[in-house]
Amino acid sequence: MDPVDLEKLNSLLEHDVGVNEKIKEQVKEFDKKIRIIVGILGKIHSTPSGSMPQLIESVQPVLLSCREITAAIADVIPRDQFWRWKDSWSNSIRAAVFASALIEYLRTGTLISLARVSSEILGIQDEWKDRFSLPVEDYLHGLITMVNELARYSVNAVTLGNFEEPMKISAFVKELFSGFIMLNLKNDSLRRRFDSLKYDLKKVEEVVYDVSLRKLAVPVK
Template sequence: MCENELINDIFTKFQQSLDSDQETREVIRTICKEIDQISREAVTYLQIIHHKEEGISQACLKTRGLFEKARQGYLRLKEAVPPTDYFKYHEHWRWVTQRYSFLIALVIWLEVGILASHETVAEILGISPIEEKEGFHLDIEDYLIGLLLLCSELSRLAVNAVTRGDYNKPLQISRFVMELNAGFRLLNLKNDHLRKRFDALKYDVKKIEEVVYDLSIRQLLPKTADEPKIEDSKEADS
C-alpha cells in the first residue's frame, strides 16, 4: 500500500466518524426539540398560579401528564446517546433538563409544599439520579439550576399572590426560599454558570422579604401565621 492510499484510508475513517457523530446529533436534536415543546406546554399550564388559586390542582395534574410524555422522550434520548458520550452531547439537553427540574420542583411544591429531591426529579424523568462517568443521568448542576429557577418563579408568585388577596402564600414562600438559600450557601460553587445563577438568588430573597415586610407594616399578615425570620440584609447580599 502506497503512502497516498494509507492517508486516504485514515481520512476516510475520519469522515465516517464525523458522519456518524452528525447523525447522532441530528437524532438528539430532534428528540430535544420534542421534549422542549412539551416543557413549553407545561409552562403555559402553570401560568395559572399567578392569576388565580382555583385551577392550580388541575394544572398540576395536566402538567404531570406532560411529564409522562417527556419521560418517553428521555427514554429515547437515553437510547440515542452512547453510554460513554454523555458529556459529549450534554449541551443539547442541558437547558431543557434544567427547565424540567424547575417544573417538577414547582409542581411538587404547589401540591405538597416540599422540596423535590434530586432522586425524585430523576425518577419522574425516567433517568438515573447517580452522577456517573458513563451512562445517561440527571446532572446535579442541572438540578440545582432548576431549583434556582424555582426560587425566581416563587418570588414572582409572592407578589402576584398579594394582588389577589392571598396573604399567607408569601409567608409560605418566604420560609421555603430562605431554607433553600441557606442550603445553597453550604455549597462551594465554582461552576461559572451555576455561580452566576446563584448570585441572582439574593435578589429573589430580597424581593420576597419586601413583600412580607410590606404585609407586616400594613398589618395584613395572617394572625395565626408565624412570621418567618428575615435574614439581615447585609448577610443576604454577601
C-alpha cells in the same frame, strides 16, 4: 494521508453527524413539551389558591410524558459519551427540573430531591449513567429558576387575596438559600445565578413586610 485512514475518519464524522441529528430531533420534541408545561404553570399567577390543585393536575401528565424523550435520547447516545453531548439538552433538563420543583412546592410546600426528579419524574435509569443522567449543576439551575418564579408568585398571590402564601414562600426560600450557601459552587454560571437568589429573597421579604405591616397575615416561624 492514507486513503484507508481517510475513509475511517469520514465514517466517524458521518456517525457523529447522525447522532447529532437524532439528538436534535428529540430535543426539539422535548422543548415542545417544556413550552406547554411552562405555559400552564404561568397561570399560577392568576389562579386562586382553591383552583391550584386542578391546575397542577393538568400539567402533571405532560411533565411525566418527558420520560419518553429521555429514554429516546439515552438510546441514541453511544456508551461513555454523556459528557460529550449533554449540552445539547441541558436547557431542556433544567426547565424540567424547574417545573418539577415548582409543582412539588405548590403541592406540598417542600423541595423535591435530585433523585426524585431523576427517577420518578424524568424516568432516568441507573444503567444510563454513561449516556444520560441529571447532573447536580442542572438540578441546581432548575431550583434557582423555581425561586425566581416564586418571588414573582409571592407578589401576585397577594393580589389574589392569598396573604399567607408570601409567608410560606419566604420560609421556604430562606431555607433553600441557606442550603445554597453551604455548597461549594465552582461552576461560574451557577455561581452567578446563585447571586440572583439574594434579590429574589429580598423581593419576597419586602412582600412579607408589607403584608405583616398591614396585619393581613402572620409570618411563618
